[in-house]
Amino acid sequence: MTSINWIVLVYKIPSEPTKYRATVWREIKRLGGIYLQNSVCIFPDIDDVALNVSSLANQIRNMGGTEYLFFTTSPTQAQATELVSQFQSSRTEEYQALLLEIDELEQQSEEGAQLANISGLNDEFRRLKKQVALVKARDYFAAPLGTAIATRLQKIGTQILRMSKGT
Known part of the structure; x- marks a missing residue:
């Protein structure tokens, strides 16, 4: 593994209103950061992550909080490997949360649906595809389950398309 650059965000926000804490937590999750x-929090310094984390830092200041951003590298290869593993584990948890819904949709598409229900299957397929895309956008280190889910969704989409064409 090559050297990885990281962004470390250290912040403190007022305890009230509590919505500030929830807002920051949701944004960190959306950006794919993990809590040390x-x-x-730590984020990989890739793509436009630094810009997004800087924007979050501004939000924290606007909430009356304080923040510090540090740009660094892992001092050892073992630390880099451990951090990547934590990121992959976090994304795997998110993918697993979607698996039950994907399993259900896959079962419905394999059983065949009535023509009236194909529209509902297609809507659910698009919703799940969007959810998976959101996780994939923050899957910076390609958690293995992401590829498997993408393959399954493609298969389900093909099956729903065949059902809609009546073949």
């Missing part, structure tokens, strides 16, 4: 400890 309370109020200390």
Whole structure:
């Protein structure tokens, strides 16, 4: 594994209103960061992550909080490997949360649906595809389950398309 650049966000926000904490937590999750400890998050310094984390830092200041951004590299290969593993594990948890819904949709598409229900299957397929795309956008280190889910969704989409054409 080559050297990886990281962005570390350390922040403190007022305890009230509590919506500030929830907003920051949701944004960190959306950006794919992981918590090293309370109020200390790490992100890989790739693509436009730095821009997005800087925007989050501005939001924290606007909430009356304080923040510090540090740009660094892992001091050892073992630390880099451990961090990548944590990122992959976090994304795998998100993919697993979608698996039950994907399993259900796959079962419905394999059983064949009435013509009236194909539209509903297609809507659910598009919703799940969008959810998977959101996770994939923050899957910076390609968690293995992401590829498997993408393959399954493609298969399901093909099956729904065949059903809609009556073949």
